[in-house]
Amino acid sequence: MAVLGIDLGGTKLLIGVFSESGELSYKEKADLENRQGAEVGAFITQKINALQTEWQQKGDRISAAGIAVPGIINPESGIVWAPNIPGWEAYPLLNELKQNCNSISITIDNDRSCSLLGEIWKGNARQCRNVIFLTIGTGIGAGIMANGNIINGAQGISGAIGWMALTTPFRDAYTSCGCFEQHASGEGIAKSARELLQSEKITTSLLSRIPLKDIKARHVFNAYSYGDPAAIKIIRQCIQYWGMATANLVSLLNPEKIIFGGGVFGPALQFLPEIIEEARQWAQPVSIKHTKFEPSALGNEACLYGAAHLALKNK
Amino acid sequence: MAVLGIDLGGTKLLIGVFSESGELSYKEKADLENRQGAEVGAFITQKINALQTEWQQKGDRISAAGIAVPGIINPESGIVWAPNIPGWEAYPLLNELKQNCNSISITIDNDRSCSLLGEIWKGNARQCRNVIFLTIGTGIGAGIMANGNIINGAQGISGAIGWMALTTPFRDAYTSCGCFEQHASGEGIAKSARELLQSEKITTSLLSRIPLKDIKARHVFNAYSYGDPAAIKIIRQCIQYWGMATANLVSLLNPEKIIFGGGVFGPALQFLPEIIEEARQWAQPVSIKHTKFEPSALGNEACLYGAAHLALKNK
Numbered sequence: 001m002a003v004l005g006i007d008l009g010g011t012k013l014l015i016g017v018f019s020e021s022g023e024l025s026y027k028e029k030a031d032l033e034n035r036q037g038a039e040v041g042a043f044i045t046q047k048i049n050a051l052q053t054e055w056q057q058k059g060d061r062i063s064a065a066g067i068a069v070p071g072i073i074n075p076e077s078g079i080v081w082a083p084n085i086p087g088w089e090a091y092p093l094l095n096e097l098k099q100n101c102n103s104i105s106i107t108i109d110n111d112r113s114c115s116l117l118g119e120i121w122k123g124n125a126r127q128c129r130n131v132i133f134l135t136i137g138t139g140i141g142a143g144i145m146a147n148g149n150i151i152n153g154a155q156g157i158s159g160a161i162g163w164m165a166l167t168t169p170f171r172d173a174y175t176s177c178g179c180f181e182q183h184a185s186g187e188g189i190a191k192s193a194r195e196l197l198q199s200e201k202i203t204t205s206l207l208s209r210i211p212l213k214d215i216k217a218r219h220v221f222n223a224y225s226y227g228d229p230a231a232i233k234i235i236r237q238c239i240q241y242w243g244m245a246t247a248n249l250v251s252l253l254n255p256e257k258i259i260f261g262g263g264v265f266g267p268a269l270q271f272l273p274e275i276i277e278e279a280r281q282w283a284q285p286v287s288i289k290h291t292k293f294e295p296s297a298l299g300n301e302a303c304l305y306g307a308a309h310l311a312l313k314n315k
Numbered sequence: 316m317a318v319l320g321i322d323l324g325g326t327k328l329l330i331g332v333f334s335e336s337g338e339l340s341y342k343e344k345a346d347l348e349n350r351q352g353a354e355v356g357a358f359i360t361q362k363i364n365a366l367q368t369e370w371q372q373k374g375d376r377i378s379a380a381g382i383a384v385p386g387i388i389n390p391e392s393g394i395v396w397a398p399n400i401p402g403w404e405a406y407p408l409l410n411e412l413k414q415n416c417n418s419i420s421i422t423i424d425n426d427r428s429c430s431l432l433g434e435i436w437k438g439n440a441r442q443c444r445n446v447i448f449l450t451i452g453t454g455i456g457a458g459i460m461a462n463g464n465i466i467n468g469a470q471g472i473s474g475a476i477g478w479m480a481l482t483t484p485f486r487d488a489y490t491s492c493g494c495f496e497q498h499a500s501g502e503g504i505a506k507s508a509r510e511l512l513q514s515e516k517i518t519t520s521l522l523s524r525i526p527l528k529d530i531k532a533r534h535v536f537n538a539y540s541y542g543d544p545a546a547i548k549i550i551r552q553c554i555q556y557w558g559m560a561t562a563n564l565v566s567l568l569n570p571e572k573i574i575f576g577g578g579v580f581g582p583a584l585q586f587l588p589e590i591i592e593e594a595r596q597w598a599q600p601v602s603i604k605h606t607k608f609e610p611s612a613l614g615n616e617a618c619l620y621g622a623a624h625l626a627l628k629n630k
Contacts, residue, residue, distance in 0.1 A: 072601065081601070130469040142567070146468070151461040153569025153602070154445040158461070160599035163566035165559035168482045170596050178566070179597060244480035248563065251478035251493070252457070254468020281485050282494060284475035286387065286396070287468070 002055055003315055004048060004065035005308025007111070008040075010084030015047055016301075017055070017062070018308040020315075022122065027304075037087025041096040048101045064105040066310030068114035068303045069093065075156045078108060107310040111135075112159040113150050114306030115296075116143025119259055121309040123297035130255045133296070134161070134246070137262035140181045146253055166244050184241040186264045189217040192234045205230035221267040239271050243278025250291050251284040261296030269295050317370055318630055319363060319380035320623025322426070323355075325399030330362055331616075332370070332377070333623040335630075337437065342619075352402025356411040363416045379420040381625030383429035383618045384408065390471045393423060422625040426450075427474040428465050429621030430611075431458025434574055436624040438612035445570045448611070449476070449561070452577035455496045461568055481559050499556040501579045504532040507549045520545035536582040554586050558593025565606050566599040576611030584610050 002025070007014040010032075017026040035043055044067065052062045071082030078094025085091075097106045109117075116133035119125035125133065129148040135141050140162035144151040151158050162185065163178030173182050173191075182188050193207055193215045202208055206223040207215060207230055223231035246258060260269065268275075276293050296302050317340070322329040325347075332341040350358055359382065367377045386397030393409025400406075412421045424432075431448035434440035440448065440460070448458040455477035459466040466473050477500065478493030488497050488506075497503050508522055508530045517523055521538040522530060522545055538546035564573060575584065583590075591608050611617050 144567075146461060146466045146473070147464050149462050149464060151466075151568065153461070154571040155569055155602065155605050157599060157602045158567065158569040160566045160569070160602060163597065163599040164563050165597040166480060166483070168555065168559075174597065178599070240483060244483075248479050249567075251475045252459075252473065252564075252567065253466065254470055254473040254475070256469040282478065282480040282489065284472060284478040284493070287470065287472045287475060290470050 001315065002060055002062050003308055003311035004051060004062055005304045005306070005311060006044065006047075006065060006067045007114070007303040007307055008044070008067060008069055008085075010070060013044065013047065014301075014304050015051070016304045016308055017051060018312070020312070022308070022312065024305075024308075036085070037091065038096075040085055040088070041091065041093055045097060045100040048097070048104065052101070052104060062104060064107070064311040064315040065097070065101065066114075066307040066312075066314070067093070067097070067106070067108045068111045068307040069108055070111045072155065072157050073108055073110055075152065080108070105311070105314045107314045109307075109310055110156065111303050112141040112143040113152070114143070114310065115261060115302040116145060116150065116259075116306065117309050118298050118302035118305030118307075119261075119296060120145065122305050123302060124259050124294045125257060128257050130253065131257045131259065132249050132253065132255050133259045133261060133302070134249070135262035136185060136242070136260070136264040136268070138186045139177070140185045140262075142249070144253065146255075161245060161249075164245055164248065166241055180241060180245055184238045184245075186217040186262075189220050189234060189238060189264070190215050192237065193220050193230070196230055196234060202230050207231060217264060218267070235271070238268070239274050240278055242268070242271075242275045244282055246275060246279040246293070247282035247288070250279065250288045251282075254284075254287045255291060257292040257294060259294050259296050261299065261302055263300075265295060316630065317375055317377050318623055318626035319366060319377055320619045320621070320626060321359065321362075321380060321382045322429070322618040322622055323359070323382060323384055323400075325385060328359065328362065329616075329619050330366070331619050331623055332366060333627070335627070337623070337627065339620075339623075351400070352406065353411075355400055355403070356406065356408055360412060360415040363412070363419065367416070367419060377419060379422070379626040379630040380412070380416070381429075381622040381627075381629070382408070382412070382421070382423045383426045383622040384423055385426045387470065387472050388423055388425055390467065395423070420626070420629045422629045424622075424625055425471065425474075426618050427456040427458040428467070429458070429625065430576060430617040431460060431465065431574075431621065432624050433613050433617035433620030433622075434611060435460065437620050438617060439574050439609045440572060443572050445568065446572045446574065447564050447568065447570050448574045448576060448617070449564070450577035451500060451557070451575070451579040451583070453501045454492070455500045455577075457564070459568065461570075476560060476564075479560055479563065481556055495556060495560055499553045499560075501532040501577075504535050504549060504553060504579070505530050507552065508535050508545070511545055511549060517545050522546060532579060533582070550586070553583070554589050555593055557583070557586075557590045559597055561590060561594040561608070562597035562603065565594065565603045566597075569599075569602045570606060572607040572609060574609050574611050576614070576617055578615075580610060
């Protein structure tokens with residue numbers, strides 16, 4: 001018996017076949033190739049059915065699939081809103097897969113919860129009952145476990161920490177993505193760099209060698225490593241916001257551990273001691289004394305493992 | 316059969332006798348009269364035993380007591396840290412009461428959770444599974460229910476939202492009480508008034524008629540009602556912080572309802588529409604569209620009812 005873990009992103013699909021005992025035995029990555037709406041659902045169906053046939057031919061059986069989705073899932077209807085997948089404003093993913101994937105149990109959950117589930121199952125959150133996985137990539141999200149339960153919220157939208165208000169005054173730019181995400185996501189780092197280079201007319205930064213519109217977070221991290229003053233200024237600001245958001249999670253939820261993952265953590269892991277120092281300034285002092293801070297153990301496979309764990313629970 | 320609900324504050328004890336069906340049949344308020352440390356424990360014991368005897372003489376029986384404590388309770392040992400009660404840095408309240416109150420079941424919990432429990436039981440949080448009670452009084456705290464469970468955190472310190480980081484840069488004043496509490500608690504309102512009057516040398520405000528050290532939040536609300544510009548400025552700032560903190564709760568936990576209580580809400584309830592408007596700017600937009608905002612139904616008895624509910628569950 002085997003199960004599938006599927007991590008759906010805005011541009012790609014990561015699929016893993018896991019044994020009953022939880023070992024990853026096969027992995028593939030498939031590009032969505034600009035598929036939209038129902039095409040994406042059909043593509044997932046096709047991948048599931050192909051792997052199911054393949055495993056049958058080997059004399060094995062795939063009995064369940066768990067799918068991590070980058071968006072909001074209505075817990076009752078299984079209808080998905082995923083802003084990064086065109087045409088998924090209200091896509092009936094669960095029904096589509098249930099109808100078109102025979103004799104296989106289907107479970108879907110959001111990517112924030114799945115990444116956390118992965119770390120709880122096989123990573124740095126094992127044995128934790130109060131733990132948060134803070135994902136900082138292109139966007140920002142948090143998976144939250146409290147008192148041993150994954151927290152979904154009333155509409156399954158909990159963990160939208162990219163919207164955390166961290167500084168005054170309100171800026172119009174926050175309207176589309178939230179204050180924390182505007183300043184300290186991967187996209188936020190790139191935006192801050194573009195803004196800084198433009199507003200201060202800096203021409204001597206390593207970053208000014210790149211066309212403004214092409215600047216990415218990785219360029220800022222790279223320039224930082226060469227001691228570039230503009231990059232240092234941007235990263236310092238991010239450290240402050242990462243620290244403040246971390247402090248707010250600690251004060252509000254008193255977790256035993258916060259795990260940092262996503263594409264930015266990654267390169268930003270080098271700043272973890274400074275982020276913790278910043279957080280200590282702001283947080284409830286007794287609470288933060290007890291909190292551990294760790295990088296993700298599973299990296300960009302955390303979500304895949306979490307999706308597989310969903311499947312194993314419903315196999 | 317009856318149970319006791321006890322709401323311990325920094326200066327007083329509120330005690331209620333509740334019937335098995337949850338009706339409040341008797342209430343008394345007792346001043347702590349500067350008692351400290353073990354004296355406070357002895358005072359609670361004495362009150363419990365006196366009421367137990369009294370009810371016995373009536374042919375009834377008090378079988379359980381729930382005590383709400385203004386601080387942090389170690390969930391395993393029942394040892395309490397309560398900053399507003401001198402000598403309660405590590406006070407073994409649960410053991411003291413268990414040893415000295417015979418044939419009565421004792422349960423303790425923090426005041427944040429108890430206020431929420433009260434509203435869930437008899438107030439505006441009935442039927443809710445994802446709900447937050449935001450208490451803004453002298454200090455600030457939040458009771459959190461998520462997925463139908465009260466969230467305690469790893470050390471029982473969750474809900475310390477007075478420490479929420481809401482604006483940059485960090486100020487030394489935040490070290491003792493947290494950023495949100497510094498700006499927008501009852502004490503924070505008074506501090507802001509004193510600061511404003513001093514720093515801007517305002518002499519024409521209604522508030523400048525009161526000796527600086529005697530200014531309380533209620534004076535600011537009162538001056539506001541007369542259109543006093545200094546008071547308006549302070550209250551406007553509070554509305555922003557109350558809105559930002561509300562938004563952060565919505566984005567992070569996606570509650571169906573947030574309930575506002577405590578001494579400040581109270582007079583600040585008149586600003587609820589503006590607080591919601593401020594919160595809408597910052598919060599995850601889908602989430603806040605679904606959130607309801609209501610005042611506490613039980614007012615300053617929410618915590619007492621919650622304590623009684625604890626007792627009833629363990630009678």
